[in-house]
Amino acid sequence: xxxxxxxxxxxxxxxxxxxxxxxxxxxxxxxxxxxxxxxxxxxxxxxxxxxxxxxxxxxxxxxxxxxxxxxxxxxxxxxxxxxxxxxxxxxxxxxxxxxxxxxxxxxxxxxxxxxxxxxxxxxxxxxxxxxxxxxxxxxxxxxxxxxxxxxxxxxxxxxxxxxxxxxxxxxxxxxxxxxxxxxxxxxxxxxxxxxxxxxxxxxxxxxxxxxxxxxxxxxxxxxxxxx
Numbered sequence: 001x002x003x004x005x006x007x008x009x010x011x012x013x014x015x016x017x018x019x020x021x022x023x024x025x026x027x028x029x030x031x032x033x034x035x036x037x038x039x040x041x042x043x044x045x046x047x048x049x050x051x052x053x054x055x056x057x058x059x060x061x062x063x064x065x066x067x068x069x070x071x072x073x074x075x076x077x078x079x080x081x082x083x084x085x086x087x088x089x090x091x092x093x094x095x096x097x098x099x100x101x102x103x104x105x106x107x108x109x110x111x112x113x114x115x116x117x118x119x120x121x122x123x124x125x126x127x128x129x130x131x132x133x134x135x136x137x138x139x140x141x142x143x144x145x146x147x148x149x150x151x152x153x154x155x156x157x158x159x160x161x162x163x164x165x166x167x168x169x170x171x172x173x174x175x176x177x178x179x180x181x182x183x184x185x186x187x188x189x190x191x192x193x194x195x196x197x198x199x200x201x202x203x204x205x206x207x208x209x210x211x212x213x214x215x216x217x218x219x220x221x222x223x224x225x226x227x
Contacts, residue, residue, distance in 0.1 A: 008064030009087030113154035
């Protein structure tokens, strides 16, 4: 199976190299780091890591992910699976095999790495993150009839399913949009436990009041947008 990894990264010069090093190299055919307008050496660190490094100057998590997908669509061959992974070293890349296994076994089209089901290092998620995840997954179950345990960024999805979903969100609503559209399309989805640790550096979202409010609003807005 051809597996590609997309890592959106903004000012992660101290973390992105570690993330790259911990990805099981035998499992993936390409690692794509998308520098989302960093003002530090994130891009150079990605280059040093020997991976595909792209630049997306338009800020936004979704913009970075879409840039990675544009690169994939222009490739000579298309992948079977795309994995999304944050560049802040909060996820455990070595757990990628467990993440993609349900797809390899034809048990799912999409797999969400659930921090709720896994082990979380103390302080790795803020109170507002925990509450936001709880509220969002409850609303999705209420309105869409699908039980998710997390909106975690560490996830795997079949490439043809991802094309059918036709992702559009350019900012904070990326992960929830994918899950909502998967629910509407009746895609087989599975949550698998993944571990989570305190990120390197300060979060640009949960680490600021503006980011927290913006992300919370966008997630709730997106949930009701696709009803």
